[in-house]
Amino acid sequence: MATQRGGFSTRIGFILAAAGSAVGLGNIWKFPFEVGEGGGAAFVVMYLAFCFILCFPVMVAEISIGRKTQRNPVGAFKSLGFKRWSVIGYLGLASGVLILSFYNVVAAWAFGYFIDILSGTFSIGGEAFGQFTADWIKVGGYGLIFMVGTAFVVSRGIAGGIERAAKILMPTLFIMIIGLIIYAVTLPNAMEGLKFYLVPEFDEITGSVVYSALGQAFFSLSLGMGALITYGSYVAKTDNIVSSAASITLVDVGVAVLAGFMIFPFVFSQGIEPNGGPGLIFATLPGVFQSLGGILGVIIGAFFFLLLSFAAFTSTISLLEVPTAYMVDEHNIDRRIAAWLIALLIFLIGIPSMLSYGAVEALGNFVTMPGSDTPMPFLDFVGVIANDTFLPLGGFMIAVFTAYVWRTENFNLEIAEGDESIKGSWLQMYVDFALKYVCPVLLGAIFLVTVADKFF
Numbered sequence: 001m002a003t004q005r006g007g008f009s010t011r012i013g014f015i016l017a018a019a020g021s022a023v024g025l026g027n028i029w030k031f032p033f034e035v036g037e038g039g040g041a042a043f044v045v046m047y048l049a050f051c052f053i054l055c056f057p058v059m060v061a062e063i064s065i066g067r068k069t070q071r072n073p074v075g076a077f078k079s080l081g082f083k084r085w086s087v088i089g090y091l092g093l094a095s096g097v098l099i100l101s102f103y104n105v106v107a108a109w110a111f112g113y114f115i116d117i118l119s120g121t122f123s124i125g126g127e128a129f130g131q132f133t134a135d136w137i138k139v140g141g142y143g144l145i146f147m148v149g150t151a152f153v154v155s156r157g158i159a160g161g162i163e164r165a166a167k168i169l170m171p172t173l174f175i176m177i178i179g180l181i182i183y184a185v186t187l188p189n190a191m192e193g194l195k196f197y198l199v200p201e202f203d204e205i206t207g208s209v210v211y212s213a214l215g216q217a218f219f220s221l222s223l224g225m226g227a228l229i230t231y232g233s234y235v236a237k238t239d240n241i242v243s244s245a246a247s248i249t250l251v252d253v254g255v256a257v258l259a260g261f262m263i264f265p266f267v268f269s270q271g272i273e274p275n276g277g278p279g280l281i282f283a284t285l286p287g288v289f290q291s292l293g294g295i296l297g298v299i300i301g302a303f304f305f306l307l308l309s310f311a312a313f314t315s316t317i318s319l320l321e322v323p324t325a326y327m328v329d330e331h332n333i334d335r336r337i338a339a340w341l342i343a344l345l346i347f348l349i350g351i352p353s354m355l356s357y358g359a360v361e362a363l364g365n366f367v368t369m370p371g372s373d374t375p376m377p378f379l380d381f382v383g384v385i386a387n388d389t390f391l392p393l394g395g396f397m398i399a400v401f402t403a404y405v406w407r408t409e410n411f412n413l414e415i416a417e418g419d420e421s422i423k424g425s426w427l428q429m430y431v432d433f434a435l436k437y438v439c440p441v442l443l444g445a446i447f448l449v450t451v452a453d454k455f456f
């Protein structure tokens with residue numbers, strides 16, 4: 001069966017694909033503006049704690065469930081014999097569809113910046129981002145291209161070009177960010193930016209900061225919706241799941257932290273407010289590239305947004321893979337038909353998000369969340385629902401399921417398949433302990449407090 005479904009050819013292939021899923025707009029676009037809105041370093045501290053303490057164990061659980069069952073997130077729970085728990089899978093499908101619907105729009109911005117900077121049509125200045133996103137015909141066109149590319153790769157199955165592309169592109173992005181950090185810290189006011197990023201002021205921590213740091217941790221690691229159940233289902237039995245999960249977490253967190261080192265010196269050196277929301281990198285970086293001067297600025301700027309588009313691309317692929325694998329496994333639909341139809345549907349669902357940044361006023365001021373005084377655009381609203389609410393909820397249920405329903409013994413057997421030596425190691429013991437106690441209690445508590453705080 002495994003061969004029919006296809007699979008990753010090598011362990012490094014899986015790690016790269018999963019890291020490719022994790023590393024994306026979440027690290028380079030979302031993380032900096034969330035830090036900016038969350039008051040800086042205090043947010044970073046919480047995000048890091050959540051990634052390692054809560055998310056890492058959930059990641060091991062997801063990959064194990066996937067590998068054990070060789071199924072999509074809905075089928076996985078059924079195949080373990082717990083049909084009712086496939087509600088986690090359905091919630092995951094909903095999260096995936098919603099996330100991809102707005103993610104593709106932001107990917108279209110990144111891709112559009114690449115094209116516009118390269119072709120010299122990009123105008124830099126305070127209004128440039130707003131003008132760009134308001135041009136819905138253009139953004140729609142780029143979005144369509146992006147979604148078609150995603151559907152194309154997913155329709156061809158798992159092992160194909162992704163592994164190879166990720167091997168070259170991820171390191172390049174990494175090197176480029178390092179280069180930009182070196183440039184960033186030489187700029188005037190860079191230290192102010194680093195201070196904002198690194199010196200926590202714990203009185204900045206409010207309920208909503210905790211909530212968004214948690215959502216960010218899940219989103220950035222592609223957790224809580226079964227993306228890693230799905231990828232795990234293509235993993236060889238000989239792979240060591242715990243160490244693979246550790247590598248994926250470290251790479252993902254590493255890229256996010258580096259992105260912060262790059263962006264905050266830039267933001268402060270240009271005198272931009274760090275709490276500007278989703279436009280942060282799009283408003284800041286073009287000015288930086290321009291300051292590099294002439295053709296050099298154009299080349300570096302265009303190349304940066306090209307790589308950002310690639311990072312987004314390996315994530316959109318994993319997002320589309322989840323509902324596609326579901327249709328293929330559970331409804332016997334041809335992979336190509338499933339991938340193209342779902343992509344089209346998600347593109348359509350994404351239209352209101354696309355229009356919510358300048359094209360349609362009412363979508364731009366869509367809702368005012370309780371406890372806030374400014375209305376948020378539709379795109380951000382979908383994010384609050386899917387990333388910040390559904391993903392941690394999914395993670396909570398996955399932890400409870402693994403520890404108490406599937407049971408730790410069985411989970412440990414699956415983990416030990418790849419590497420007996422993991423048995424009794426402290427990492428394994430921590431994962432078991434966390435899934436039993438830490439994740440259910442903390443995730444449950446944060447969830448209840450947030451609900452109480454937001455709605456009562």
Ligand code: PHE
Pocket residue numbers: 021022023024025026027099218219220221222223225227315316318319
């Ligand atoms: N982790 C991806 C990013 O940071 C987004 C993503 C979320 C991908 C959930 C798959 C599943 O860009």
